[in-house]
Amino acid sequence: MDEASLDSVLLTVPLSSPLHPKASMPFLKGYITQKGFRSKIFDTNILFFNWMLKDQDFDIHNKKYIDNPVSLLGLYNQIEDSLTEACSAYRGLGVDLRTINFAYNRTYFKEVIKAIKDADANPMIKFYNEFIETELLHLNPKIVCIGVTFQDNIIAAFTLADRVREKLPSAKIVFGGQIITRCYDKMLADSFLKHLWDYLALWDGELPLLDIHNRVVNSSREPMRNVISQNTDNDTDNGFDLTGRQHGVFDLNETIRPDFDDIDFDAYFFPEMLIPLQTARGCYGSCEFCAIPSGSNFGFRERSVEKLIDDIKYIQELTQKKYGKKATYFKFMDDTSSPRTLFSLAQQIIENGLDAKWETYVRMETPFQELENMELLFQGGCRKLMWGLETNDPQVLKNMNKKVKHISTNKVLDASYEAGILNFVFVLLGFPGETDEQRTNLVDFIAGKESINVLTVATFDVTKHSPMQSSLMDGNTWNLDCEMPKDFEVRLIYTLDGENWKKKIVSYAQKFMLDVTKKRPDIALVSLFPDQVRGILTEKHNNKWGETFLKDFGEENLKKMLQATEGYIDIFANSESGEMELSYLPDPIKREHFRTKDDIQAISKAIARRRRYEIKRGDSI
């Protein structure tokens, strides 16, 4: 490609897992390229990790790490130690393999604005200055597209935009991704960040990006779909309906193939290549607490099995040519995959004689109860399934609207395990109305269920745009009191029965994990590994590798982990924000710590604010 004539660059920003690239940009590039535009992907997430680590060589592609998972765990600890050391040069910075923490709260526009100018606290300023100088200036792209999928991406994304404005002033800046789709209303209502973007691309990125390319590159005056424009080109797009989505739905089969040509798989922190693909977007469920169905375009849409097989073949050819070996492990970055597509895909993988292993996210569905169906999935490459279990209590499941009335969770998990698949379950604690007894029963259920290999525990949130949040607008039967979301908040500040339920339920969740890990050391061991490696380890060592490698991990290490967990729980219970030792904690506890720490502080402040108001009101009466 003649890079000097690039139309756009597509950029993923820190922080997400450095173990593999994301699927979004290769799919977008595939679509934009087939429409005749010239585009290039930069995964600045992995570039940032390597920049922070000064390109240290961890010998990460050595096969010994796959053969001995305990040494892999040691390697990740070593990388995290090096990251901690690199962070010490910046005020209030914390980076590990899963999360980033700044001295500033990424959720609020005012804080983001401060963060993008504070070079003592924000390494992204220096990183992006260098990146733009070496990689972007000579390309002089007309459009710079920045994906903001997680809250952890926010400060990096706006720092990048700020640097692009200074160094490439003629480039049009486009923001897209889940966070933008969920928070564009707040971005429009406030002027803080407006100077840092030209277009917002909402919901599925393909159609809006195509229209923006046509507008900027070809000077088209056609109306743009699902785009918010700053009117910098005397746009006439003033008719955007802020409450709805324009022009229906993007058909996933319109993309001939995703384009991974720009991805350097050698750069990722994993001994093997882990390839992200998509079988579907959206979800056909409507769980009360979940905003996923509203984050994508209308409806649940799937890519055809024929196209999925083509995607696998193309990637295997590409990696064989580029790296001298075929990529064989795929992760479907779906919100939910349907049983029908998975069965058909497995059948086609077998019939095509492909060496392709994969993992994905699934709902509890009736066909998964049958052993022969799960054996078909295993033979057709499935090595790990991530199940939305939430709880085993029928009443709580009904309240959540999980729609699993006629399904036996036991049968599903047992059939999957027996077939050789690693079962990862999502547990959600603290849904309103859930009792202590129901939570205790859940600990016993999980600890006694051999077919559960690993779990993650999330605590109840009122999520922006979830069915529950919409119904709260007209009062509610849950006794929930919520504040309207501000800025980049996607979880509402709430109290339940007037108390800080979040703080309480996070404490329950820690205790829950401790109880499970005490009873199930194999779950404890598997939970220490980054999620991305668990499926590949299943392929190499079968789905019982947690038990197999327990003895190599050593009793002493296990004791340390349990002690660290207990110590953490004590500190958490007695302080709102104290510094805590997080190494040696199981992943679900660490993850929930970072996910909720800002929320818990915000809720405490909200309660204090409410009390002050009530006292003042009482005084004035």
Ligand code: SF4
């Ligand atoms: S929780 Fe899972 S099944 Fe329910 S709506 Fe969300 S993605 Fe779908």
